[in-house]
Amino acid sequence: MRIVVDAMGGDHAPREIVKGAALAAAEYDIHVILVGDQTLIYQELKKLKDYPKEKISVIHAEEAITMDDLPSVAVRRKRKSSIHEGLKLVKKGEGRAFFSAGNTGAVMACAKLILRPLEGVDRPAIGAVLPNAKGHSVILDIGANVDCKPLHYLQFAIMGSAYAKFVFDKENPTVGLLSIGEEDLKGNESTKNAFNILKESPIINFIGNVEGKELYKGKSDVIVCDGFAGNIALKVSESAAWYIGKLLKEELTKNFIRKIGAFLLKPAFKALKKRADYTEYGGAPLLGVNGVCIIGHGSSNANAVKNGIRVAYELAEKRINLYIERNIQDSLKRLKVDKVESFWNNIKDKFKKITSE
């Protein structure tokens, strides 16, 4: 299987991307197509001592979208970017999945433009798998859509449910809404309106609000939120984990006895770090587009890139989008609605006051 990788995206591109791609090519049954500035990519490849040359190819892209580029502008002005070129390869069937650790908004805008959204999806969303006390949950959106209308939360809930069914093998995944209080009435204008729509939607298994303090308790299989809140939740978790690790290190080296204790616990800390380390997850899929598109953390190192490419490979092999699309269709059948469009129109009619805002 051929996986297309944006060599120019991310804080440590192209170095860590090329390294990660080489690791992935060596480890998995895939061929990696690196897209970007070919001079820079070959420079990086040359630095690697040992990698499967026959499993990596390079496609040149004249431009690169930076983290500073405004997505709405970059998508139109930088049409020869590595993101555009890479997604076009997937569109043409020359690659089965796309991975980028670059500008999230730009990846999403380009994916919408080039791969096109699935039928019935206005806003593709990035879904991340989070570990929790009971197992795992999917949280979406985590950064593709910073400002959302109430109806978008329902689209996220439907896509998230399909994804949770798929990756957790659960029959009827529960859906919670990230908010600031457990009570139905709490939240901001968006989430309060979204709550009303979610509550009335038989197509999902909605259980109510999930507070920030419950994020890692495993209260629901799917957690929906706008991209701003989701991004804050995810990144703050990362920062909190980092800070606790720092405090722990300080405490463990304060005296000799503690140093002995810390030595005995080295394997435990290593295991803990692995369990909490985002680079092990590698990437989050952009759900709701016609094609597999995985978005990596901006600060991805080679290991994170390798894992991101693995996620792309697995989801492409399992045909995640086909599954989501079928899931939406099945739900419509259950609701006795013939077309996706009519389904959304029904909801819009029912919640005219909320959705027109």
Added chain:
Amino acid sequence: MRIVVDAMGGDHAPREIVKGAALAAAEYDIHVILVGDQTLIYQELKKLKDYPKEKISVIHAEEAITMDDLPSVAVRRKRKSSIHEGLKLVKKGEGRAFFSAGNTGAVMACAKLILRPLEGVDRPAIGAVLPNAKGHSVILDIGANVDCKPLHYLQFAIMGSAYAKFVFDKENPTVGLLSIGEEDLKGNESTKNAFNILKESPIINFIGNVEGKELYKGKSDVIVCDGFAGNIALKVSESAAWYIGKLLKEELTKNFIRKIGAFLLKPAFKALKKRADYTEYGGAPLLGVNGVCIIGHGSSNANAVKNGIRVAYELAEKRINLYIERNIQDSLKRLKVDKVESFWNNIKDKFKKITSE
């Protein structure tokens, strides 16, 4: 000094509140006035074996605002609530500060109604002190104002700066805006507009966006955000810390050697827990009202209540509000503006497009 305490607010009220009040009365040079259902309060007091009876008094309030009450409704319909009665005591000068672990929105609405906002403040905000790698920072708002206009962020920045000067003894505290990217262009509609206003305001020392992943890095002394994002950031941190603690416990008990290591590190873990434990902070002040009003965590236990009362005592003693008011006035003088109102009007004129939205 007399401190007024809402005995009915919080998940464990009145039991933990009464216990915490008794602990505070015993430890600090204060007199505590417990406000709420007197039958319930006396029942709880009776259960305590030993407490300074002469340092605690009870004032009856007929009603109690629950966590489920909608603040805007409760503030008008439950005028005899413990929150109303307690704040009235502070207004009349019968208490120097108010503490509640109850419905945050209701405390804020009642405080605005009864204590009144400081001149030039539309939206009082809750400011929490967060530990970080370099020391501490103030984050506001953390839940009083879920939907904010761009101008409110500037008010938060001014109040937060005054508070940071006050508690950290810093001359010109730096201010960051909580957002989803370091780059100026990133954020949602609100934060992008707020960014433009903050950037152009010489009254504060603005350094740009602070990402979620930088929350505990100590990038700025003050972090401004709307109450929804602030609440998510704070509560998710709590959840992440809880989850890491859980994973750690699992890892530390996996075999005999690890158990020995864990035994040797018991004091280190205890110290760590203390450093990361929110109950040690106790409460966060509602900044921008005429009076000291401290809001505790909804799930406050007796220890958290005790610490919250200590915070109320300290801030009342140091006359925090007078300080914030003076700070605003001083800034205006520097800007050669005579009245607070003219200051806001100037900004509104300058950012007409943004602020009219």
